[in-house]
Structure formats: C-alpha cells, structure tokens
Amino acid sequence: MITIPHKAKQFIVFLVKVLIVTAAFYFIYDQLANNDKLNWQKFISLVKEKASFGGILFLLAFSFVNRFLEILKWQNLISFFKTISLGESTKQVLGALTAGIFTPNGLGEYAGKALFFDKKKTKAIIFLNLVCNGIQMILTIVFGTIGLFILGYWKWALAIIGVSFLLLLASFLSKEIKIKGYSIEKLIHKINEIPKRIHQKNNLLALGRYLVFSHQYYFLFLAFDVDLPYLTMMATIAAVYFLASSLPSFQFLDFAVKGSIAVFFFGKFGVNEWIVVFISTLMWFLNVVLPVVIGSYYVLKFKPKWE
Numbered sequence: 001m002i003t004i005p006h007k008a009k010q011f012i013v014f015l016v017k018v019l020i021v022t023a024a025f026y027f028i029y030d031q032l033a034n035n036d037k038l039n040w041q042k043f044i045s046l047v048k049e050k051a052s053f054g055g056i057l058f059l060l061a062f063s064f065v066n067r068f069l070e071i072l073k074w075q076n077l078i079s080f081f082k083t084i085s086l087g088e089s090t091k092q093v094l095g096a097l098t099a100g101i102f103t104p105n106g107l108g109e110y111a112g113k114a115l116f117f118d119k120k121k122t123k124a125i126i127f128l129n130l131v132c133n134g135i136q137m138i139l140t141i142v143f144g145t146i147g148l149f150i151l152g153y154w155k156w157a158l159a160i161i162g163v164s165f166l167l168l169l170a171s172f173l174s175k176e177i178k179i180k181g182y183s184i185e186k187l188i189h190k191i192n193e194i195p196k197r198i199h200q201k202n203n204l205l206a207l208g209r210y211l212v213f214s215h216q217y218y219f220l221f222l223a224f225d226v227d228l229p230y231l232t233m234m235a236t237i238a239a240v241y242f243l244a245s246s247l248p249s250f251q252f253l254d255f256a257v258k259g260s261i262a263v264f265f266f267g268k269f270g271v272n273e274w275i276v277v278f279i280s281t282l283m284w285f286l287n288v289v290l291p292v293v294i295g296s297y298y299v300l301k302f303k304p305k306w307e
Contacts (some may be wrong), residue, residue, distance in 0.1 A: 142241020
C-alpha cells in the first residue's frame with residue numbers, strides 16, 4: 001500500500017477545502033449574475049422604495065431562527081450517542097450545508113456531517129441525518145397536500161394520497177426483504193431505538209422550522225404588495241415547497257426550481273412573474289447563501305481526525 005506523507009495529506013485536505021468554498025461561491029455568483037429573469041434595476045428600485053431597517057432585520061430574524069432550529073434539531077438527534085455543544089452543532093450543520101450545495105438534493109450534507117466523527121460512526125451519522133431530514137420532508141408532504149386541497153387541485157392531492165398509501169402498503173408487505181443487508185423492518189427497529197423524547201423534540205423543532213420559513217415567504221409577498229387572503233397565500237406556499245422538494249435539484253439551483261413552480265401557482269392569482277422570481281431568489285439568498293457564507297469559514301477551519 002502506498003503511504004502518503006503527513007504534509008502531503010495536509011496539503012490535499014487544504015486544497016479540497018479551498019475548492020469546495022471556491023466552487024460554492026462561484027455557483028452562487030453564476031446564478032445571481034446570469035439569471036435572465038432577474039431585472040436588477042427594477043429590483044433595486046423597488047427595494048429602495050419599500051425597504052426599511054426594521055423590515056430587513058425582521059426578515060433576517062426569520063433566516064436566523066430557521067437555521068437555528070435546524071442546528072437545535074441536529075444537536076438533539078446526535079445526543080442519541082454523543083453530547084455536543086451548540087457551537088459544535090453549528091459548525092457541523094453549516095459546514096455540511098456548504099459541502100452539499102452542489103450535490104443533488106443536498107446529499108453532500110450527509111457525508112459532510114459524517115466527516116466530523118470517527119469512521120466507525122459514519123453509518124449512524126447518515127442514519128440520524130436521514131431522520132433529521134425525513135421529518136421535515138413528511139411535514140412538507142402533509143402541508144403541501146393540504147395546500148393542494150385548499151387550492152382546488154383535488155386530483156393532484158388524491159393522487160399523492162394514493163401513492164403514499166401504496167408506498168406504505170408496499171413497505172409493510174416487503175418489510176423483511178433485504179437490500180444489501182438492510183430492510184424496512186430493520187430501519188423501523190433502528191428508529192424505535194431512539195428515545196421518544198428525542199423524537200418528540202425533533203418533531204416540534206421541525207414543525208417550528210416549517211412555520212418559520214413558510215411565513216418568511218408570506219411576509220416577503222406582503223412586502224412586495226401581493227394582496228391575497230392568508231389561507232390562499234399559505235396554501236400556495238405549501239404547495240410550491242412540496243412540489244419543489246419532490247423534484248431532484250441542487251441547492252444552488254433551489255431558487256430556480258421553486259421560482260418556476262411558484263410562477264405557475266401564483267400566476268393563477270395574477271401575481272407578476274418577476275415579483276415571484278425575486279421573492280424566490282431572496283428566500284434562497286437569505287436561507288442558503290448567507291448560511292453557506294458562514295459555513296465556508298467552518299469548512300476552511302475543518303481538521304480531519306488524523307491531523
């Protein structure tokens with residue numbers, strides 16, 4: 001076996017970290033600078049007209065609480081086998097977010113968090129991250145389906161319920177079938193190994209996070225003078241997030257996916273297309289770009305276990 005000198009390993013790790021951060025910033029810049037749907041002059045003009053110091057702080061507070069709840073979720077779940085500080089949880093969540101920005105559906109976050117632990121814990125970390133993201137996805141499906149019902153998309157909602165029922169039935173019937181040594185029964189058993197208090201806290205934090213980012217979206221529409229009934233607006237937002245989450249995409253393209261779907265739904269109510277696109281871009285900037293900027297610091301400071 002070829003052994004790599006310690007200094008060479010350090011240089012390779014440093015190079016990888018720089019490449020991750022550079023790529024993350026390049027993708028962000030590319031999407032903001034080369035998006036044909038973004039009329040920056042119109043946007044800047046409207047922001048100058050509408051923006052206030054208090055309003056900006058209000059929207060930033062939503063972004064802070066949104067990511068803070070995610071950090072608390074991870075700290076809570078990881079306590080299943082190890083107690084970590086809030087600062088350590090912040091480092092792991094934001095560092096992994098940065099590493100996963102250019103992977104499909106943020107899959108890189110799974111590997112990113114695993115790097116902070118011993119190799120023996122890799123499977124356990126990936127499993128806990130699956131639980132962490134799983135409850136968020138379940139809430140997105142539930143609220144999204146309700147939103148489709150409220151908006152009158154009965155066929156879509158019933159189709160989703162039907163598919164969900166068939167998947168649950170298939171899971172129950174095939175729970176003993178193993179794929180590479182894993183089965184639904186084994187997965188359920190591992191989920192049940194986690195104490196109920198951890199599950200309950202995880203569920204509450206996930207619900208809080210969903211309410212925070214969906215209402216941030218709602219208040220942005222209000223700021224841009226979109227006047228729709230509260231229930232209609234929230235149902236539309238729920239439908240947009242659900243359908244956007246169901247499609248494979250990259251974090252750095254998240255606003256483009258959500259923006260396209262939002263244009264379709266909000267267009268039915270006569271909302272101007274460019275306003276929808278700008279709001280989707282702002283949501284992406286506030287909840288992905290800003291955390292990635294902070295997470296880049298943690299990526300550059302990251303030290304592998306062997307250092």
